[in-house]
Amino acid sequence: MGSVHEDAASHGVGVPVLEVRHVVKTFSGGRGVGHATSHDAPRAVDDVSFAVAAGESLAVIGESGSGKTTVTRIAFGLLSPDSGDVLFRGESVDATRRHRGVPRPGTLRHGVPRRDVATADARRELRLGSGIVFQDPFASLDPRWRIRRSVAEPLTARGIGRTDALARADGALRSVGLDPTLFGERYPQDLSGGQAQRAAIARALVTRPRILLADEPMSAIDVTSRIQILDTFRAIRAADPSMAMVVVLHDLGIVRMIADRVLVMHDGRIVESGTVDAVLTAPRDPYTRTLVAAATM
Numbered sequence: 001m002g003s004v005h006e007d008a009a010s011h012g013v014g015v016p017v018l019e020v021r022h023v024v025k026t027f028s029g030g031r032g033v034g035h036a037t038s039h040d041a042p043r044a045v046d047d048v049s050f051a052v053a054a055g056e057s058l059a060v061i062g063e064s065g066s067g068k069t070t071v072t073r074i075a076f077g078l079l080s081p082d083s084g085d086v087l088f089r090g091e092s093v094d095a096t097r098r099h100r101g102v103p104r105p106g107t108l109r110h111g112v113p114r115r116d117v118a119t120a121d122a123r124r125e126l127r128l129g130s131g132i133v134f135q136d137p138f139a140s141l142d143p144r145w146r147i148r149r150s151v152a153e154p155l156t157a158r159g160i161g162r163t164d165a166l167a168r169a170d171g172a173l174r175s176v177g178l179d180p181t182l183f184g185e186r187y188p189q190d191l192s193g194g195q196a197q198r199a200a201i202a203r204a205l206v207t208r209p210r211i212l213l214a215d216e217p218m219s220a221i222d223v224t225s226r227i228q229i230l231d232t233f234r235a236i237r238a239a240d241p242s243m244a245m246v247v248v249l250h251d252l253g254i255v256r257m258i259a260d261r262v263l264v265m266h267d268g269r270i271v272e273s274g275t276v277d278a279v280l281t282a283p284r285d286p287y288t289r290t291l292v293a294a295a296t297m
């Protein structure tokens with residue numbers, strides 16, 4: 001494979017956990033009706049490539065509407081790209097579209113191109129091997145369920161027995177600083193925003209994912225609880241140094257505290273990427289300079 005993105009190559013060892021290659025996404029109401037309306041809409045994501053290595057924490061920053069949520073949703077299999085590919089642990093997740101109509105000799109198995117079988121497997125692996133934390137913690141916690149049950153649910157959904165799953169849920173709650181005897185039996189509405197976000201993180205971690213996505217995990221949380229969320233992210237990285245993280249953020253101070261590397265997006269493209277130190281202390285791109293200057297005002 002000669003086309004591994006330079007970020008992955010420069011970062012070093014082995015196959016990246018997650019790799020995004022030349023991803024393009026346009027949102028358009030007019031697609032599929034025979035008009036060329038999709039050409040009129042700007043690309044929400046425009047030829048974006050990046051890779052995340054095991055143990056690495058990558059921050060994605062950029063102004064509102066720059067494409068951060070769209071590209072990370074594509075990377076984590078929540079949305080399909082128009083073109084490009086996503087690889088989870090070296091296996092293509094989005095190859096079906098790219099290779100459709102170009103069956104290579106010997107790729108048929110029971111009438112299904114083998115590529116499609118591999119892609120379906122890779123999609124499943126991505127789903128099982130990733131954890132996702134959203135901006136609003138209450139969106140990922142069922143209001144009818146006690147916290148312990150919500151945290152255990154990704155395990156019971158994978159066929160793990162209830163007793164085992166609840167014991168592991170208690171462990172996950174402890175790992176985010178929530179005492180399971182105090183919080184496990186509560187309902188989400190009886191938690192503060194910060195506590196609920198930590199419970200949502202516990203739910204994302206309970207399956208021991210290889211990679212965690214957090215999309216603006218602190219923006220719906222009051223300022224005092226943000227410190228606890230920040231500490232939680234640091235603690236979970238320390239507890240599992242091989243887990244990779246992708247965090248969409250807008251606060252550059254937080255980027256410094258929890259990320260190793262940063263991607264800066266602008267109008268659907270990556271305008272700059274590198275180590276947090278390099279990008280935030282000596283930004284090369286004019287747009288990044290504006291962001292950094294605004295943050296230090």
Ligand SMILES: Nc1ncnc2c1ncn2[C@@H]1O[C@H](COP(=O)(O)OP(=O)(O)OP(=O)(O)O)[C@@H](O)[C@H]1O
Pocket residue numbers: 027028044062063064065066067068069070071
């Ligand atoms: N479902 C959708 N339908 C139409 N347009 C969309 C949809 N989702 C996103 N967009 C558009 O795509 C572009 C990128 O949006 P995206 O949410 O990825 O940006 P963002 O950088 O995450 O912004 P924010 O920081 O405000 O969350 C924006 O112009 C947005 O309006």
